[in-house]
Amino acid sequence: MLKLEDICLRPARNDERDHLWHFIYVQNEWKAHDAxxxxxxxxxxxxxxxxLFKRLKEAQTAMVIDYNGEAIGYLSCYWEDQSTRWLEVGITLFTSQYWGKKLGRKALTLWITHLFERYDVARIGLTTWSGNPRMMKCAEALGMQEEGRIRSVRFFEGKYYDSLRYGVLREEWQAQSKDDNTLRCVS
Structure with missing residues (x-):
């Protein structure tokens, strides 16, 4: 379990399976902004x-985001290319009542710190699109750099959007962690 203030990253519990399934596949407000x-x-x-639930229970490549005792979303990581150690992260906060409160930023802070401790990687990346300004702002607030912008490749509801790649290097993450106490994990 990883904790930062009121956010905790933890394995999924058996009694949450239906709750998580419901917010991912039925009441999926999050999907309007996540690709x-x-x-x-x-x-x-x-x-x-x-x-996915098995991954959430194992808590190796995905973890539940717990806010004040409630599962409000999850984080994941995946290899874009494992042979070159190219690791990417993703985040889902289920409903808008949790958006814009820096909960995702806290969760990603814990997750990225944990992944740098767990994996021998030089960089961790995050991909989003220009139709999700909150995710863009979150990535930048975390100290991630915009590394790539592929213009007008995401067509949605009659409009073109850009695909955006963000990344942070291990040494950048560690340097800002030393300067900012909020970036420290408590296991």
């Missing part, structure tokens, strides 16, 4: 239990 140009591949409760 809505890609259709959400619905999973049955059985498929969810065998795949």
């Amino acid at each position: 809505p140009y890609f259709p959400l591949e619905h999973q049955s409760r059985f498929q969810f239990r065998r795949h």
Whole structure:
């Protein structure tokens, strides 16, 4: 378990399986901002239990975001290219009642710190799109640099958007962690 103020990253509990499934596949307000140009591949409760929920329980490549005792979202990591140690992160906060309160920033702070401690990688990246200004602001507030912008490649609701790649190097992350007590994890 990783904790920063009122945010905790932890493994999923068995009694949350239906709650998590519901907010990912049924009441999925988050999807309007998280790559809505890609259709959400619905999973049955059985498929969810065998795949994403299993990852959330194992807490190696995905963790639940707990805010005051409630599962409000999750974080994940994946290899863009494992042979070159190219690791990316993702975040989902389920509903708008938790957006704009810096909860995602705190969760990503914990997650990125944890991943740098766990993996021998030089950089951790995050990909978003120009239709998600909150995610862009969050990445920049974390000290991530905009490393790439592919213009007008995300077509959604009759409009083109840019794809954005952000990244932070290990030494940049460690330098800002020394200067900012809020970047320290408590296990």
